[in-house]
Amino acid sequence: MSAVLTADRLYCERDERVLFEALSFQLDQGDILHLKGPNGSxxxxxxxxxxxxxxxxxxxxxxxxxxxxxxxxxNEKIWYIAHRPAVTLLQSPLENLRYGLALHGHQVPSEHLWQALAQVGLRGFEDIPSHQLSAGQQRRVALARLFVSVPAVKAWVLDEPLTALDVQAVDLLKDRIRAFASDGGCVIMTSHHGIEGDQVRGLTLGVPA
Amino acid sequence: MWQTLVRWFHKWTSPKWFYTLSKPLSFWLGWAATLLLVTALVWGLMFAPIERLQGNSYRIIFLHVPAAFLSQAIYAAIAVMGLIGLVWRIKLSFYAAKQCIPVGISMAVLALATGAIWGKPTWGTWWEWDARLTSMLVLLLLYLGLWALHNAMERPESGDRAAAILALVGVVNLPIIKFSVEWWNTLHQPATLKITEPPPMHPMMLTPLLLSILGFFLATAAWVLIRTRLEILERERKANWAREELNQMGKVE
Amino acid sequence: MTMTAILARVLRRELQLAYRRRADLVNPLLFFLIVVTLFPIGVTPDLDKLAEMAAGVLWVAALLANLLSLDLLFRSDFEDGSLEQLLLASTPPTLLVLCKVIAHWLVTGLPLTLLSPVLSVMLALPAGAVPLLMLTLALGTLTLSLIGGVGAALTVGLRKGGLLLTVLIMPMFVPVIIFGTAAVQAAGDGLPWAGQLALLAAMALGALVLTPLATVAALRIAVGD
Structure with a gap:
């Protein structure tokens, strides 16, 4: 499996506090890196x-x-889903999804988009403005991108993807993450939930080495 | 050879080295500037000949021209240092650029104030929309914008970078502003009395003027060095050497 | 997807969003109208005197109106996280930002330009100068949107960026005001104005090429903080 990412001697301090130093790691295809650590780490x-x-x-x-x-x-191969979900409230879930993909140069047939939205449980909400959705549903709009199959994308960087989701959605997303890794993708995620699997590696920040 | 140069450069751009080395430098620069300025001003105000058209009032030139010159030079310096900071990620360059701003503001204010004082006997009014005064006013506004941006940013690192970008945009704009204001000025009031005399100035006037410009230049350098040192102490206050320094100054909690 | 298709998609999204927020679009036009109304009330209703000042008043009022709306250029994208995605896109962010700025001009600068003939009648601007007024305003507001984009990007992370944006950007705008008003005045007086117009176009072109770079750099600071 070929390497996806190497990080070499990362160092960060914030407000006169060293958050991490001499942090080095390498990730290969098929790896899931679970970043752990307390808030503010x-x-x-x-x-x-x-x-x-x-x-x-x-x-x-x-x-x-x-x-x-x-x-x-x-950038074309990496998807980053941040804590701020990049969901424009004046646009419908479908428009949001299409725009997010277009920014990366991917044009996907509409039925795939409808399918992805249905998978994250937004069936029937595809065409209403996103500000009418609940916070959890808005997170799902952002996550719907992960359910569209785009072969060019090789790595996911996910910031707390499992928050504000109900139990079924959490399981669904975990399955999706594992499936993506099995297909040769690489995932880096933070989460206070656990994620299980052979490919999962843990990395804990905020603990004195 | 190249290696030595690079090492020397890195040493000088490390805040600690700069802090130590700049101390004697600012001291001597300050004294040289004082000496030059005293010479230039005594010469200019007391011994230079009286000007044919303006009488004694022209003597304010020995303050006005150096201040105007320096305020423009400092703005360019801020942009260059900002660029260095952005490209090579040199913190020291940002620190110095930031501390140049208040110095530049003082120079611009001094240039405007002396311009106004000069305007009273020459034009009979405190303010004239003269091309040079107007572009100096715009320059002052640009400076104030830089300072306001620094103060508005919560993290000083972001303020450094943001101000660097603004200064770069400003420095591209500055020649255009000067050109347009001059053009506008000739359009609206042809043939007013220009503020500086044509080049063939009497050597007894020109020499003190040049000395004064040099004195202003050195004084600015010394002043910026001192301010930058304080900025370093403030920004590097968690470094051990800076703590010791602050301890010695009796300024630590 | 080709680059053009992506950019067209971005432009479409911006215009769509502007349409959905259309109540906000009226505000700059109202501001323009009100400033132009206050001027004769504050200075003089004498049409001859107003005609002399008309070009300058119309220009300054239009620019202020345009500038006030610039504060919102990146704000909502910054708050909902879309801006991060924009900077991480595989399309060059400078082009994406340019699309946003052009969209802003289409929904503010252009309407202001189209409104200006009506207001120029109120200030007794010579009728012959009106077409040139519109042309220079179109170029001037475009330049302002471009330069103002840098300011909007620099202040997007600040809670109260609006006023600061004006302070940062207005001094940079002196040359455009000078040549814009000079061209209109010259046309009103029957003097040649092609030179001023050419300079305005040159400045718009320069801004078109250079400002997106500065805007993206400024956005990276705001997002990377």
Missing amino acids: GKTTLLRRLVGLSHVVEGEVRWFPEDTETSVEP
Whole structure:
């Protein structure tokens, strides 16, 4: 299995407190990395550094180090679902989903989008403005993206994907995450829930080494 | 050779080294500036010949021109330091750029105030929409924007970067502003008396003016060094050496 | 999906969102109308004197109206997290941002331009200068949206960014105001105005090329904080 991500000597401090230092790891295809740690231990900051949004973390991050064709943007292969769900309230779930995919250059037949929305339990809500949905349903709109099959995407970076979901939805999403990893994907996620599976590796932040 | 240069550069851009090395530097720069300024001003105010058209009132030139010159130079310096900070991620460059802003504001205010004082006997009014005064006013507004942006940001690191971007946009704009204001000015009032004299100035006037510009320049350098040192102490206060330094100054909790 | 198709999709989303918030779109137009109304009341109702100032008043009022609406350019995207996705897109973010700015111009700058002939009558601007007024306003508001985009990006993370945005951006805008009003005034006086117009177009073009870079850099700071 080829490497998806190498992180080398990451270091982060915030408000005069060192959150993590000398943090190095490598992830391969099929891996699920479960980031654990108490609130404020830097999990979100680490994820944001991995996708390239944060400038407060020092150290080197390389995506797809074995990729020789530099013409392909790594962004095209990575999906990041943040804590803020990127759901525009004035747009319907369907519009949100289509826009999110379009930003990454993926055009997917409409029936796939309807299917994905149905899978996350939004059947019948596809066309109403998102501000009429509950908080949990809005999270589902963001997560629906993970249920659209796009072969170009090789890695998921998920910030607390399991919060605000009911029990069935949590199980559904966990199954989906494991299936994605079995197909050769790589998942990095934070969660206060556990996720079980052979591929799962744990990494705990906020504990003095 | 190259290696040495790089190492030297990194040493100098580490806040701690800068802190130690800049101390004697600012001291000597400060003294040199004082000496130059005293010479230039005594010469300019007391010994330079009287100007043919304006009489004695022209003597404010020895303050006005250096301040105007420096306020523009400092803005350019802020943009350059901001660029260095953004590209090479050098914190020191941001610190210095930030502390240049109040110095630049003072220079712009001084230039505007002396311009107004000069305007009273020359034009008979405190304020004239003269091209140079107007672009100086716009420059002051640009400076105030930078300072306001710094103060509005919660995290100083973000303030550094945001102000650097604003300064870069501003520095691209500055020549356009100057050009447009000059064009506008000739459109609305052709043939007013220009504030500086044509180049062939009497050497007895030109020499103190040049000395004064140099003095202002050195004073600015010393002032920025001192302010940057304080900024370093503030921003690096959790580093051990900075704590010790603060301890010695009796400024630690 | 081709690049053009992606950009068209982004532009469509922006216009759709603007349409759904259409109550907000009226505010800049009202502001424009009110400032132009207050001017004769505050200064003089004398049409001859008003005609002299008309170009400047119309320009400054239109720009302020445009500027006030800029604060919202990235705000809702920042708050709901869409901005992060925009910066992580595989399409160059500079182009996406440019789409957003152009959409903003289509729903504020352009309507302001279209409203200006009506208001120019109220200020007794010579009728011959009206087409040029519209042309310069169209270029000027586009430039303002572009430069203002940088300011909006710099202040998007701040709770009260609106006023600061104005303070940051207005000084940068002096050249555009100068050449815009000068062109209209020259046209009113029957003097040549092509040079001023060319300079305005050049500035709009320069802003079109350069400001998206600064805007994206500023957005990265706001998001990366």
